[in-house]
Amino acid sequence: MLSVAPMMDWTDSHCRVFHRLLAPHARLYTEMVHANAVLQGDRARLLARDPVENPVALQLGGSEPSLLAQAACVGQGHGFDEVNLNVGCPSDRVQAGRFGACLMKEPALVADCIGAMVEAVGKLDRPIPVTVKCRLGVDEENDYGRFLSFIDTVAAAGCHTFFVHARNAWLQGLSPKENREVPPLRYDWAYRLKQERPALTIAVNGGIATQAAALEHLQKVDGVMLGRAAYHDPYVLHGLDVALFGGTLQSRAQLLRRLQPYVEARLQQGVALKHITRHLLGLYHGQPGGRAFRQVLSEGAHLPGADWSLIEQAIGMTEMRVRSAA
Template structure:
């Protein structure tokens, strides 16, 4: 699962783990400065069920990144990933993210500093290029410099980034995908682990990519239609167990949500991540509408989620009380 700002928080990751036991989960990008000086419980906290889990860091100062990596390792993360792909203006102003592809020596210094401080694998997520620096030779030079510094795993978003002229959203859609370039990178560097990312919308596509590379990272498709993850363990990891049913996933989510609310959290901090679970199912629209209209603010409790599950599954909430909400009746 790709790291996605404002999306892959710990509530999202807990939900995704209920769908797949084996998929590797990534945090939102956290800057090295925030890790060092910020609220670590809020920024870095995760549950033991989230393993395998990677911490994605943003930054360009080798010493600060090394310090942040050591903190991440102490927190128990399975991987420390350096963001060299985010094209947002705010990230560019901080001289990190995709802008760093223009400075392979600096990225190499960052990776070397991080690797010297931790035993946890240090990995890099990058683009195939930026602006006018997007030839195959440019990508090769970048990979060679950073791999020589100790990085053995690269997650490559198969689009270049236009840092001058396109918004972050446009950078996820307008630059054309070039999967073949990532395939050629793997063929040229069989000693490296190469994971492909960008525009992958199904497990059939993922399986096709795996004929050429070592791994596949999926972002928006799996977030917006999360039941895609339910088949990951069987299709990609060879698990014998059938995929979990949607209703069973949400039933298993209830204790987590109940505890979150008991600690003072809001229901929609969790439920905003589950709105796409019933995508393509008969009651998907009313499920989304019910949670969106009744699950926001400080007041809603666990009953709203229980009602939403019953609505989506087309049944009373329990055997003792036939809970038929107005939304369900309307549907």
């Protein structure tokens, strides 16, 4: 029902631990990892995961069914609860490797990939779901029938959950950042898909910035996946989790202080504070003192010896500004 989108350079393990504190019931996603990297690269680094993150999904990139199947099994073995295939990233590098959004043009190949992954993980002692994150189409395509055909083809191969970024992907002429903002949002396609294929689990992604907007989408689809809003204004995640699953709304300071044991453990392992605090900067987004919070962390986290006391300093200065504003 609630998930945080896979975001390159953002949703690393430190980020996911923080998001788990904010939203205990959300499904979290790794950054996209190419299947080749999983099979041949530094798995300890690429698949780094703290047990507190679960449920967490591994997002894979690639277009070779056998390699994706092997990588999916590796992900399951590393404790991930789901494997998600990226069929939405529009970057030039991804296109050159024949994966990501350009696969929207090749539904049969995507189906082959999904079929191989589903078969492989289905043989394991702990089968996990294989899902897809996709766009509505590519470039100037404006044919709902083609989009529906893509979904049906992939669903027939064993995928029952689709995260629909409700925009087209422009493969030429727009940067990845522009691809997240310029193509118009068409949530009605996701709504219609859910109506016409009620047996599928459909979650909508793209441009969801507020709790109210997320709750409105959930009247028509099964789930919402937050991307940039979850990163730049992460307290939205906490509000949504409480609204959907119950519990008590906690203050930003209360939530952040629950991160202290994790931070101190990582510092003892040699992790620099800046690698953790970069994910915290949006916690006081739009609040009095939010700028001071970001400034204290941005200016101090990279300094030698920076530790939890810097975060306490940022909290204290911010809370002082909040009381002054009141």
